[in-house]
Amino acid sequence: MTILVIAEHTNAALVPATLNTVAAAAKIGGDIHVLVAGQNAGDVAEAAAKIAGVSKVLVADNAAYAHQLPENVAPLVATLAQEAGGKGYSHILAAATSNGKNILPRIAAQLDVDQISEIIAVESADTFKRPIYAGNAIATVQSSAAVKVITVRSTGFDPVAAEGGSAAVEAVGGAVDAGKSAFVGEELAKSDRPELTAAKIVVSGGRGMQNGDNFKHLYALADKLGAAVGASRAAVDAGFVPNDMQVGQTGKIVAPQLYIAVGISGAIQHLAGMKDSKVIVAINKDEEAPIFQVADYGLVADLFEAVPELTSTL
Amino acid sequence: MHDLELSEEQRMIRDMARDFARREIAPKAQSWEKAGWIDDTLVTQMGELGLLGMVVPEEWGGSYIDYVAYALAVEEISAGDGATGALMSIHNSVGCGPILRYGSQKQKERWLPSLASGQAIGCFCLTEPHAGSEAHNLRTRAELKDGHWVLNGAKQFVSNGRRAQLSIVFAVTDPELGKKGLSAFLVPTDNPGFVVDRSEHKMGIKASDTCAVTLNDCVIPEANLLGERGKGLAIALSNLEGGRIGIAAQALGIARAAFEAALGYARERIQFGKPIIEHQSVANMLADMHTQLNATRLLVLHAARLKSAGLPCLSEASQAKLFASEMAERVCSHAVQIHGGYGYLEDYPVEKYYRDARITQIYEGSSEIQRLLIARELAHYDL
Amino acid sequence: MKVLVPIKRVVDYNVKVRVKADNSGVDLANVKMSMNPFCEIAVEEAVRLKEKGVATEIVAVTVGPAAAQEQLRTALALGADRAILVEANEELNSLAVAKLLKAVVYKEQPQLVILGKQAIDSDNNQTGQMLAALCGYAQGTFASKVEVSGDKVRVAREIDGGSQTVELSLPAIVTTDLRLNEPRYASLPNIMKAKKKPLETVTPDALGVSTASTVKTLKVEAPAARSAGIKVKSVAELVEKLKNEAKVI
Numbered sequence: 001m002t003i004l005v006i007a008e009h010t011n012a013a014l015v016p017a018t019l020n021t022v023a024a025a026a027k028i029g030g031d032i033h034v035l036v037a038g039q040n041a042g043d044v045a046e047a048a049a050k051i052a053g054v055s056k057v058l059v060a061d062n063a064a065y066a067h068q069l070p071e072n073v074a075p076l077v078a079t080l081a082q083e084a085g086g087k088g089y090s091h092i093l094a095a096a097t098s099n100g101k102n103i104l105p106r107i108a109a110q111l112d113v114d115q116i117s118e119i120i121a122v123e124s125a126d127t128f129k130r131p132i133y134a135g136n137a138i139a140t141v142q143s144s145a146a147v148k149v150i151t152v153r154s155t156g157f158d159p160v161a162a163e164g165g166s167a168a169v170e171a172v173g174g175a176v177d178a179g180k181s182a183f184v185g186e187e188l189a190k191s192d193r194p195e196l197t198a199a200k201i202v203v204s205g206g207r208g209m210q211n212g213d214n215f216k217h218l219y220a221l222a223d224k225l226g227a228a229v230g231a232s233r234a235a236v237d238a239g240f241v242p243n244d245m246q247v248g249q250t251g252k253i254v255a256p257q258l259y260i261a262v263g264i265s266g267a268i269q270h271l272a273g274m275k276d277s278k279v280i281v282a283i284n285k286d287e288e289a290p291i292f293q294v295a296d297y298g299l300v301a302d303l304f305e306a307v308p309e310l311t312s313t314l
Numbered sequence: 315m316h317d318l319e320l321s322e323e324q325r326m327i328r329d330m331a332r333d334f335a336r337r338e339i340a341p342k343a344q345s346w347e348k349a350g351w352i353d354d355t356l357v358t359q360m361g362e363l364g365l366l367g368m369v370v371p372e373e374w375g376g377s378y379i380d381y382v383a384y385a386l387a388v389e390e391i392s393a394g395d396g397a398t399g400a401l402m403s404i405h406n407s408v409g410c411g412p413i414l415r416y417g418s419q420k421q422k423e424r425w426l427p428s429l430a431s432g433q434a435i436g437c438f439c440l441t442e443p444h445a446g447s448e449a450h451n452l453r454t455r456a457e458l459k460d461g462h463w464v465l466n467g468a469k470q471f472v473s474n475g476r477r478a479q480l481s482i483v484f485a486v487t488d489p490e491l492g493k494k495g496l497s498a499f500l501v502p503t504d505n506p507g508f509v510v511d512r513s514e515h516k517m518g519i520k521a522s523d524t525c526a527v528t529l530n531d532c533v534i535p536e537a538n539l540l541g542e543r544g545k546g547l548a549i550a551l552s553n554l555e556g557g558r559i560g561i562a563a564q565a566l567g568i569a570r571a572a573f574e575a576a577l578g579y580a581r582e583r584i585q586f587g588k589p590i591i592e593h594q595s596v597a598n599m600l601a602d603m604h605t606q607l608n609a610t611r612l613l614v615l616h617a618a619r620l621k622s623a624g625l626p627c628l629s630e631a632s633q634a635k636l637f638a639s640e641m642a643e644r645v646c647s648h649a650v651q652i653h654g655g656y657g658y659l660e661d662y663p664v665e666k667y668y669r670d671a672r673i674t675q676i677y678e679g680s681s682e683i684q685r686l687l688i689a690r691e692l693a694h695y696d697l
Numbered sequence: 698m699k700v701l702v703p704i705k706r707v708v709d710y711n712v713k714v715r716v717k718a719d720n721s722g723v724d725l726a727n728v729k730m731s732m733n734p735f736c737e738i739a740v741e742e743a744v745r746l747k748e749k750g751v752a753t754e755i756v757a758v759t760v761g762p763a764a765a766q767e768q769l770r771t772a773l774a775l776g777a778d779r780a781i782l783v784e785a786n787e788e789l790n791s792l793a794v795a796k797l798l799k800a801v802v803y804k805e806q807p808q809l810v811i812l813g814k815q816a817i818d819s820d821n822n823q824t825g826q827m828l829a830a831l832c833g834y835a836q837g838t839f840a841s842k843v844e845v846s847g848d849k850v851r852v853a854r855e856i857d858g859g860s861q862t863v864e865l866s867l868p869a870i871v872t873t874d875l876r877l878n879e880p881r882y883a884s885l886p887n888i889m890k891a892k893k894k895p896l897e898t899v900t901p902d903a904l905g906v907s908t909a910s911t912v913k914t915l916k917v918e919a920p921a922a923r924s925a926g927i928k929v930k931s932v933a934e935l936v937e938k939l940k941n942e943a944k945v946i
Binding site: 336363367368 | 731767774886
């Protein structure tokens with residue numbers, strides 16, 4: 001069995017989620033190849049070659065891959081999967097990032113196989129666990145596809161070591177610009193705060209914040225922690241903050257290392273969006289709030305006293 | 315509750331109203347209560363959706379489908395907020411209803427399209443300080459002078475009083491004729507002499523603007539007489555069924571919201587090591603609440619179906635309103651009880667439901683009047 | 698320009714689903730079903746394109762059971778002009794749905810297909826991308842802004858950490874993200890009008906598409922319940938625990 005992991009990178013650097021994806025590949029077992037499709041991505045290929053457990057790095061370096069346009073990358077991967085001929089790739093994996101989610105289903109369809117999205121556990125080489133219904137249920141699914149095309153939720157797998165490997169690096173080519181799409185521009189969030197779904201720490205406010213102005217307490221705390229700021233549906237519905245800050249079933253699904261819920265009661269829709277967080281802290285003056293049932297650390301306190309105190313302590 | 319008899323449109327209207335109430339109304343109901351005012355933008359939105367023209371046919375700019383759709387929509391809006399349900403029900407039944415039935419072509423052209431679209435809100439000035447259930451015993455006078463009616467008097471408990479653009483005012487035109495000496499008038503609320511005195515401080519539905527109104531030499535054109543002179547009482551009593559179906563649906567909506575809050579709480583609240591819903595005393599309460607809600611909905615929709623078919627249903631509408639309003643108090647009380655001490659706090663919505671529900675036994679004919687009417691109809695009951 | 702909007706009937710976003718005791722799936726008996734929230738955004742975007750004069754006709758399509766006509770009627774009430782039900786009673790995988798939609802695309806020849814980025818039941822996030830691959834069209838996934846000009850569509854996409862803008866040649870596939878728009882509610886007059894709009898039913902067989910699958914669900918379980926943690930007494934204790942016990946700050 002040989003597994004192809006599609007590297008997530010910025011052309012300049014490897015994105016850490018790749019290490020979690022390689023970890024999932026290692027759980028499946030077999031040779032692990034990593035594909036770096038990009039432009040001037042030599043450093044990325046070098047980094048990929050050092051990842052523990054990787055036996056080969058394929059580099060497709062071409063302007064057509066500079067921005068990971070799926071119209072160009074998908075045919076490349078499909079060709080690689082087919083070219084491998086008799087041996088073939090048994091699995092193609094990518095991180096369930098916005099990029100992986102964009103490209104991988106296109107590859108699966110080109111290979112005429114079903115895709116399995118956002119696995120959180122590997123049961124065997126053909127059986128995986130994945131959350132459905134916003135995490136309210138966990139499905140165990142088995143694939144009989146010739147090539148198993150899978151996106152990997154990073155939070156389900158501890159990353160492998162970034163150093164220690166010494167894989168061979170091999171150029172692959174035959175790039176074709178499909179000519180159907182063009183990159184126009186990119187605007188990374190201007191705020192110094194990380195994006196919600198990517199942040200290691202998330203501070204969220206709920207109806208208990210009382211108004212939008214009071215979110216300044218959370219921004220101050222978030223800036224101390226390098227955290228993103230989110231909100232419950234109740235806070236969004238009440239107009240405190242815009243709805244792109246909503247964490248929950250129909251908002252963003254986050255699973256940071258640390259989630260601090262402030263003035264959030266813990267409605268099930270909200271829990272669906274954050275309950276996979278590694279550590280949950282709840283600050284609420286209502287000690288009966290359901291959020292405390294999922295919190296690792298609960299502090300029953302007036303948030304308007306506790307949050308500024310926390311900010312100044314850190 | 316599945317209802318096999320609902321049409322696809324009725325279900326869609328119910329679902330739209332539910333979604334709208336959940337997203338746009340319920341989250342803001344508490345702040346509106348504190349402000350004593352429902353957001354103007356919400357009322358505009360309700361108008362655009364057709365929720366304020368549900369008894370007015372399409373030809374007049376309304377969105378009448380039938381009274382079942384109307385009752386379903388009022389239930390959903392009221393489940394979001396009882397005060398908003400009051401605004402909707404009162405505007406539809408006694409704001410739009412009388413003009414639709416008794417208005418002249420000109421009056422309809424002038425008022426119905428703007429009322430049905432919610433651009434104008436209607437209110438109903440019948441009750442006076444000394445004339446509540448005894449609705450015909452009015453003291454407000456209307457005198458015809460030089461081609462104008464001059465109105466003088468005091469009105470009480472005018473729902474939508476501050477928000478309304480149009481008021482339907484009942485006054486005595488011919489005192490010697492008694493009940494047949496009352497007439498109805500269309501009075502724009504910006505008419506000189508139409509004075510909104512104060513918004514009342516109420517027990518519940520606080521975001522609904524209930525006002526006292528004084529008519530102080532209020533001069534209106536002769537053509538503003540609604541219907542015939544002397545037909546005021548008939549007009550006032552003309553759409554009792556529609557009004558009562560609306561208030562029954564409002565009570566049902568408030569009670570359902572209370573039940574759902576209690577059910578959710580009972581599933582999450584742990585006492586003696588298990589969710590309280592697994593304690594039989596709480597489970598029994600919830601079972602009774604659910605049963606009463608569904609029984610009420612059958613009564614309300616039954617009356618609504620009769621009304622839609624043009625069949626007499628005064629007793630059925632009264633039964634629905636009587637049962638729904640008294641059921642609502644019981645169910646809301648149970649909901650508070652299931653919440654325990656928390657149910658008594660403003661932090662939880664059930665104390666508001668409990669307060670909001672209480673009015674439904676009083677306005678649009680008190681429970682006593684409903685019983686009187688239902689008993690009177692027993693004269694026609696064949697054994 | 699014709700716009701095709703594929704939609705899906707799913708459990709209402711408000712429903713708390715429960716896993717069946719035999720672990721065969723989630724219990725959907727007597728559960729309220731609605732249009733998938735991301736699909737509502739797709740319908741809204743199509744309607745806005747029509748209101749701007751960019752789109753001339755909106756065709757809503759779903760793959761699902763006969764009951765999914767309810768969601769198609771909702772799409773019609775929101776502004777779609779006609780609807781197609783591809784009647785399939787069993788739950789299909791995204792690839793099978795994409796193949797059926799491809800057959801509809803070939804028949805209808807839309808210039809733009811707008812669909813939700815994922816359904817809130819299976820959470821796959823695959824159908825749009827697969828449809829794009831099968832049709833050989835460009836894809837603009839997770840859209841937060843859609844602008845059509847001439848034979849191109851410019852799509853701002855939500856990506857991790859920000860936004861990316863791409864320009865796609867038409868015909869193209871767009872999948873919607875939450876920020877694209879705020880869907881309207883169907884007004885009562887529009888609900889009445891929807892009743893009179895055409896709704897056609899076809900079968901997968903008639904479209905000549907096999908819906909076989911290579912993935913089967915072995916079991917569905919409730920997620921492991923989190924055990925309640927501890928209550929800390931002070932901010933100082935909280936900070937100490939986060940630093941030394943949880944090691945997250």
